[in-house]
Amino acid sequence: MTKIKFAGIVDNSTIDYPGKLCAIIYLHGCPYRCPWCHNAELVTGEGNWSEISIDEIIRQLKDNFLIQAVCVTGGEPLMQAETIELLKNIKEETDLLLKIDTNGYFPDRLDKALGYLDFLTMDVKAPLDERYGEVVGLPEEWKKIVGNVKKSLEKIKRWNKDAEARTTIVPGLIDKKEEIEEVIEVVKDAGFKQYTLQQFRAEKTLDQAYGKIMSPSLESMQELGRIAKKHMPKERIKIVTQQNGFEEIE
Helix, strand or coil: CCEEEEEEEEEEECCCCCCCCEEEEEECCCCCCCCCCCCCHHHHCCCCCEEEEHHHHHHHHHCCCCCCEEEEECCCHHHCCHHHHHHHHHHHHCCCEEEEEECCCCHHHHHHHHCCCCEEEEECCCCCCHHHHHHCCCHHHHHHHHHHHHHHHHHHHHCCCCEEEEEEEECCCECCHHHHHHHHHHHHHHCCCEEEEEECCCCCCCCHHHHHCCCCCHHHHHHHHHHHHHHCCCCEEEEEECCCEEEEEC
16 A cells, blocks of 8 residues: 655645646656745655555545545655655546646656646756756755756647646745746747746745745736747747735736
8 A cells, every 4th residue: 555745635725726626736746946846845854644555545636526636746846756656546446637846856757647638737947057956945955955846848749639837936035027038938839728827925935034024016916927938929928926826917
């Protein structure tokens, strides 16, 4: 009976799978140490998590008669090799649409996962150079990280299903117009049909210093959204802010 490091399940969400009511499965662990991360308890080993059987997770999903889909997230869900078995079992034992949120660090596991997925969201955190290491809190490992991210992007580019890219706007780290334009080119090249810009939230951050940083303004987020739409006129562009929630840029 395979077990997995499990941090909880949300029975229903209207925002984590496009157009569907979904459950969210939170898995433990992440290779990154983004100083601004607001899921720090899933990264550091602290917080409430336990090892439970994959069969128990499937049972909980089967007992949920309202949902149409499930999103497996983290942390980084592909941090655990057992996640592939979880995805396989969800597709074989339920009729749910299946999505993961990933940071692209594990391209080989992503390759295995894609065969079970109906949709995915991948974080593209920065331009593909040494700045990536700074944004994820591992500056000395940036070459390895960028190499892995590039491999994952190539796999998504060859995938025949829709996918969403996502970037979190963090003041002083990744927030300049020119930086976002560089990321947009990466997103376009990989063939993402949706791109979402998230507003950094100064709460429960991994590095406590980021808890004192102000979130980007609504106006600056909207401006970056308009820039993305200019470069990606045929794709769906959204911003996520505390003020307006999800906002589509036309």
